[in-house]
Amino acid sequence: MTGNGAPASISPAEALSRLDLLGLDELLDSDDRLLRDSIRKFADDQLRPNIAEWFEAGTLPARDLALEFGKLGMLGMHLDGYGCPGAKPSQYALACIEVEAVDSGLRSLVSVQGSLAMYSIYAYGSEEQKQHWLPRMATGEAIGCFGLTESDAGSDPGSMRTRARRDGNGENADWILHGSKMWITNGSIADVAVVWARTEEGISGFLVERGTPGFTATDVHHKISLRASITSELSFDEVRLPASAQLPLARGLRAPLGALTEARFGIVNGAVGAARDALASTLAYASSRVQFGKPISSFQLTQRKLAELAVTVQNMQLVARRLSELKDAHRIEPHQISYGKFNNVRAALEVCREARSILGGSGITTEYPVLRHAVNLETVYTYEGTHEVHTLVLGEKLTGISAYR
Known part of the structure; x- marks a missing residue:
């Protein structure tokens, strides 16, 4: 509390901690937490200070970033051999969350490299093709x-x-x-x-x-x-x-669709990062924005919005964690990936749109990440299978009837 009895402003780090209402962070083991924290630190130190400028300029130092991502072992992270780390899918999921918490474009760079291009060579290529490309792609030397x-x-x-x-x-x-x-x-x-x-x-x-x-x-x-x-x-x-x-x-078409299934797993988790970052920045803002003599976080309508958004983000995290468990166990099915993309990207968009309303006019600037996340997610909503296509995948699983063939 401050001297006048008003609650103290919440830092972004504290806001992030408060959003873990179910204590999901406790489920990470020491290796997972170390990996998550190292990528989060890199994101906070090297990516977050620059992303608004990159977004406004419509540019990205992709080659330099690929080399940095390579040093962190994030490119082809879940592939084995050929210079790839052989991490668990659930660890790759953590990486996608932290990178997309900065920007969806950055996660796209990582997932297109590792889950689409590298995976295609890894799964369908000759030994010569794998030896020639994968080690250099894992370091970011080749894109x-x-x-x-x-x-x-x-x-x-x-x-x-x-x-x-x-x-x-x-x-x-x-x-x-x-x-x-x-x-x-x-x-x-x-x-x-x-x-x-x-x-x-x-x-x-x-x-x-x-x-x-x-x-x-x-x-x-x-x-x-x-x-x-x-x-x-x-x-x-x-x-x-x-x-x-x-x-x-x-x-056949099963080959590229198999690669897309790999990439969609990254999207399911990345969307969590975008929504979480939007909400954490909004919570911090609401604690410091004073109207009518007190922080707007003290108003009932604002608290209702924050509570509903926090529950939505935690539900997204639960979906992503369950799919990570299935993928670690090599039991995941394509319709379950569709479930994740259907649910998490839609929910992330809803979180960003409602969070923006709490920020008021400040929410339309690049000073805050919320609307940037929202417009990025409009693309994520469409690419690698539109929301409508994933709806029909789930519909086919439920009814046994294919509606789009």
């Missing part, structure tokens, strides 16, 4: 991107128009790749693009290196959301690839 979405093939990737054909006979014949991909994170800075294309044998994956003749990447500008993230269009104009560029184990 990857994942080319699946097209302008006319978003929720229905099976309708993709990008094609690859053999130039000659036999398994050693070159491939000719033609088409384009849209909304590709890391696209213009990637050293290697994992590209999915239609072939006579079905959907196949290819590794396309930067500088390959006919391959160009153009950044998407004028974004309102995910401004601290590099988003590109990839174009392939009769790109010639050697037979060794094909991912040998990637056959």
Whole structure:
């Protein structure tokens, strides 16, 4: 209490502690807590002081950050061998929470690198491809991107128009790749693009290196959301690839969808970080913002909002923790990932929108992270499976009827 009997202002760290109403932090073992705290410190020291400027400028020092993330062991964190840490999925979840607590664009950099590009090579690549790319990608020396979405093939990737054909006979014949991909994170800075294309044998994956003749990447500008993230269009104009560029184990649409399942796990947890950060900053603000002679945190309507938002965030954390347990046990199923994305991203958006109302006019500036998180989450709500698609995944699981095929 202060000298006049009013409650003292709450620091951001204290606000974060108060939000753990169920004591979930106690469930972390010493290794998990050390990992979480080291990433949180890096985020607070190196990322948080710069993120508003990066967001406003619509830029990101992605190559420098990739090297820093590599030093922390966050790239391909849950993969084994090839220079990857082999961490538990639940530990990767903690990393995603702390990074997205700063900005969704930063978590996108980490998850596209590790859970989409690296995972595709790890799961579907040849031994030579793994040895060539994964160690350098784990350190951040090499950056990857994942080319699946097209302008006319978003929720229905099976309708993709990008094609690859053999130039000659036999398994050693070159491939000719033609088409384009849209909304590709890391696209213009990637050293290697994992590209999915239609072939006579079905959907196949290819590794396309930067500088390959006919391959160009153009950044998407004028974004309102995910401004601290590099988003590109990839174009392939009769790109010639050697037979060794094909991912040998990637056959059919199940391959890219398998990688997306990996990445969505990061989204489920990252959304927790965004919502938690928005609410923690709002709680700290409400304790220091004085109206009618007292902090607005003392008003009943504000306390009701804070209580409801805190319960929502804790419920998100419970969903994420349960899915982490299932993934650690190698028992997680795609519909459960859809459950997590359906619930957590929607809830995170609701938290940010209501939290912004507590901040009043201050909430529309980049001085506070709440509205930045909200506009970022509008993209997260859509990418890697729209909210509507995940709704139908759950509907199919419940009814046994596929509504979108």
